[in-house]
Amino acid sequence: MKFEDIEIEEVDFEAMLEESFKKEDRSSGDLTEGTIVKINEEDNQAIVDIGRKNEAVINLEQLRDEDGELLFKEGDTLPVVITGNRGERPMVSYDLAKKRQAMNEFIEEYDEEQEYIVEGTISKKNKGGFVVEADGLEFFLPRTLSYLSAKNDVLGKKVKGIIVKVDKDKGSVVISRKELIEREKARVNEIVENLLESKEPVIGTVKKITSYGMFVDVGGMDGLVHYSQISHKGPVNPSKYFQEGDEVNVIALDYDKKKRHLSLSIKEATPNPWENIDQILEVGDTVTATVSNIEPYGVFVDLGEDLEAFLHVSEISWDKNVKHPKDYLEINSEINVEVIEIDKDKRRLRVSLKNLLAKPMEEFAKKYQVGDIVTGKVSSLTDFGAFVRIENIEGLLHNQESSWDKSKRARDLFNVGDEVEVKIIKIDIDNGKISLSRKALEKSPVEAFAENHKVGSIVSGKVKDKKDFGVFIALDNQIDALIRTEDLQPLKFDEIEAGQEIKGVITHIDPRNDRIRVSVRRLERQEEREALNQLNQEQDSSMTLGDVLKEQLKK
Numbered sequence: 063m064k065f066e067d068i069e070i071e072e073v074d075f076e077a078m079l080e081e082s083f084k085k086e087d088r089s090s091g092d093l094t095e096g097t098i099v100k101i102n103e104e105d106n107q108a109i110v111d112i113g114r115k116n117e118a119v120i121n122l123e124q125l126r127d128e129d130g131e132l133l134f135k136e137g138d139t140l141p142v143v144i145t146g147n148r149g150e151r152p153m154v155s156y157d158l159a160k161k162r163q164a165m166n167e168f169i170e171e172y173d174e175e176q177e178y179i180v181e182g183t184i185s186k187k188n189k190g191g192f193v194v195e196a197d198g199l200e201f202f203l204p205r206t207l208s209y210l211s212a213k214n215d216v217l218g219k220k221v222k223g224i225i226v227k228v229d230k231d232k233g234s235v236v237i238s239r240k241e242l243i244e245r246e247k248a249r250v251n252e253i254v255e256n257l258l259e260s261k262e263p264v265i266g267t268v269k270k271i272t273s274y275g276m277f278v279d280v281g282g283m284d285g286l287v288h289y290s291q292i293s294h295k296g297p298v299n300p301s302k303y304f305q306e307g308d309e310v311n312v313i314a315l316d317y318d319k320k321k322r323h324l325s326l327s328i329k330e331a332t333p334n335p336w337e338n339i340d341q342i343l344e345v346g347d348t349v350t351a352t353v354s355n356i357e358p359y360g361v362f363v364d365l366g367e368d369l370e371a372f373l374h375v376s377e378i379s380w381d382k383n384v385k386h387p388k389d390y391l392e393i394n395s396e397i398n399v400e401v402i403e404i405d406k407d408k409r410r411l412r413v414s415l416k417n418l419l420a421k422p423m424e425e426f427a428k429k430y431q432v433g434d435i436v437t438g439k440v441s442s443l444t445d446f447g448a449f450v451r452i453e454n455i456e457g458l459l460h461n462q463e464s465s466w467d468k469s470k471r472a473r474d475l476f477n478v479g480d481e482v483e484v485k486i487i488k489i490d491i492d493n494g495k496i497s498l499s500r501k502a503l504e505k506s507p508v509e510a511f512a513e514n515h516k517v518g519s520i521v522s523g524k525v526k527d528k529k530d531f532g533v534f535i536a537l538d539n540q541i542d543a544l545i546r547t548e549d550l551q552p553l554k555f556d557e558i559e560a561g562q563e564i565k566g567v568i569t570h571i572d573p574r575n576d577r578i579r580v581s582v583r584r585l586e587r588q589e590e591r592e593a594l595n596q597l598n599q600e601q602d603s604s605m606t607l608g609d610v611l612k613e614q615l616k617k
Contacts, residue, residue: 093162093233096142096154098134108134110142110154118142118152125156162233165199169230178225180237184216194221194237201225207238253281254324257314263331268308276300278312278326285324287312292328294335295370296409302354335367336409342367343411347401348418353391361387363399363413371411373399378415380422380494381454383441423494426455432486435503440480448472450482450498457496459484466501466576507541509573518588521580522565525558535564541578543568549581 096110099117108125110118120142125133134140142154143162172178182196184203191204203223210216223237257264257280266278266285275288287310290297304310311331317324335342343349343365351363351371361373376382378390391397403412430436430452438450438457447460459482464472476482488497515521523535523543532546533555545566547555553564567588570579 092144093159093166094142094144095139097139098136101132101136110140112142112144112152112154114152116150116152118144118154119148120154120156161198161200165233165235168199169228169233169235172225172228172235174228179222179242180225181220181222184219184221187216192216194223199235201235201237203237203239207236207240209240209243250283250322253283254314254317257324258317261313263311263313265309266312266326268304268306268310271300271304271306273299276304278310280312280314280324280326283324285312285314285326287326287328291315291326291330293370294329294332294368295364329368332368335369336406339369339404339406342369343401343404345401345404348398349401349413350396351399351413353393353395353397356387356391356393358386361391363397365411369411371399371401371413373413373415377402377413377417380416380419382456421491421494422455423489423491423496426453426496427489427491430486430489432489434486435483436486437481437483438498440476440478440482443473443476443478445471445473448476450484452496455496457484457486457498459498459500463487463497463499463501466504466506506573506576508571508576508578511538511541511578512571512573515568515571517568517571519568520565520585520588521568522563523580525560525562525564528555528558528560533558533564535566535580537578543578543580545580545582549579549583551583552586553582 094112096112096118098108099111100109101122102108103122106122108120108122110120112118122132125140127133140156141159141163142156143158144152145155145158146153180194180196180201182194182199182201184192185195185200186193191202191206192208192210194201194203201223203221207223207226208221210219210221221239222242223239224241225235226238226241227236229235264280266280268276269279269284270277273289275286275291277284278287287300289300292298292300292303310328312326312328313330315325315327315330349365351365353361354364354370355362358375360375361378363371363373365371373387375384375387378384378387384390397415398418399413399415400417401411402414402417403410405411436452438452440448441451441456442449447458447464449456450459459472461471462468464470464475482500483503484498484500485502486496487499487502488495490496521537521543523537525533526536526542527534530547532544533550534542534544537543545564549566549569550558558564564582565585566580566582567585568578569581569584570577572578
């Protein structure tokens with residue numbers, strides 16, 4: 063229960079004070095001096111003469127020191143307080159007498175002109191209030207001055223109170239917890255009012271750091287700086303920036319009177335760098351930054367001036383296979399980066415590390431050129447080819463360049479990790495691409511075919527495929543040759559079927575591009591020419607052309 067919720071009852075102050083010291087017997091509670099008449103070890107008690115009709119009894123445990131030795135002997139005098147009666151014998155206490163003497167001494171030395179604050183523990187409670195024990199003294203705390211509920215178990219609770227009344231006759235001192243609390247409330251209200259009205263930064267001291275923020279002491283009052291109110295960068299972990307005992311500038315944002323919660327801000331007490339970001343940074347600037355946080359997708363870097371930028375994993379290195387930024391950077395390490403994006407509206411900064419590094423492609427182009435034969439290692443396989451790593455650069459070995467056998471793909475020929483010898487067929491520095499070829503190192507089937515065949519040679523092959531522009535036939539060693547539609551005559555395109563044997567004459571061989579063209583139409587002409595040549599050899603040189611034609615017609 064908060065003290066603001068306690069209802070204060072109007073109770074007679076004098077009545078409460080009397081109640082706190084009321085005993086079972088009206089004669090009890092008196093401080094007097096007694097003489098030890100007899101010590102009875104067996105009964106663990108002593109008989110004390112207090113000047114009354116009947117002698118009093120006291121427990122021996124009160125008369126022993128820490129070692130268990132008796133402090134008094136028969137005939138010694140000692141102060142005692144009458145606590146009650148057992149039958150006709152009074153009961154006395156040496157412990158209470160010592161406390162009563164100490165309190166009397168305290169009262170004698172008490173200066174009413176000075177303020178005295180008691181800090182102790184509640185040891186007893188009664189209808190009127192509570193007894194607070196401090197330094198061996200007992201003080202009375204009326205319930206109406208306690209801001210405590212009698213319904214709750216308050217025994218053992220530590221409290222503070224200010225002395226508000228001293229009764230020398232009764233040997234009692236009254237304290238008020240309410241007075242201190244009201245003073246504290248007034249002090250807090252004054253501090254809060256000044257903070258909220260001035261809106262000026264004040265110096266505070268960091269008292270405690272938590273995961274959600276930190277508590278800062280401003281003028282003797284604690285306020286919370288939420289982790290979102292620490293930096294213009296956004297929410298941050300306060301333990302990375304501050305330690306307990308650090309002094310910080312803060313501005314008061316709000317105060318919740320019911321919760322007594324003061325909200326403070328550090329970032330509002332410092333200039334907002336985003337308001338003048340155009341004067342601080344430009345795209346293309348090179349700045350020194352400190353790595354503040356590393357995530358799998360990138361790195362956050364501190365640029366100073368309360369600015370933080372994001373370094374995406376793709377901007378760390380020219381190597382496209384960066385698995386995790388931590389393999390390249392460490393927390394608190396300083397790096398030079400280039401500003402590549404400034405979004406003032408979204409308060410977003412992006413930087414690049416690789417832009418300040420030498421481009422591997424440019425270094426590669428200085429060392430190698432198109433036509434060079436190199437050895438690399440297969441780094442990955444895809445549906446369209448294989449990537450081959452040459453030093454720190456990856457080149458593409460497309461399926462079409464993997465083998466002269468068009469039915470096979472790169473994944474059919476290689477495994478990741480295989481070493482392959484390839485030829486560089488293209489270097490694109492601007493787009494950072496390298497094209498490789500393995501089949502360029504081998505003799506093409508057409509090239510081998512051309513060693514035994516030439517333009518004009520007569521060949522035959524089975525139909526493999528039909529297209530709108532012609533027919534493909536398979537020659538020796540599964541080499542494909544094209545017969546264009548216009549070269550099929552006298553054959554009819556629509557009547558040609560797959561697997562059909564077609565005879566023709568080679569009209570074009572291109573070993574570099576692996577192309578062969580065949581013509582049926584030219585075959586007929588060539589056969590006519592061959593027939594004429596044969597006839598010319600067999601007949602007399604005087605035979606005329608007309609005779610030859612007649613002879614041919616006869617056939």
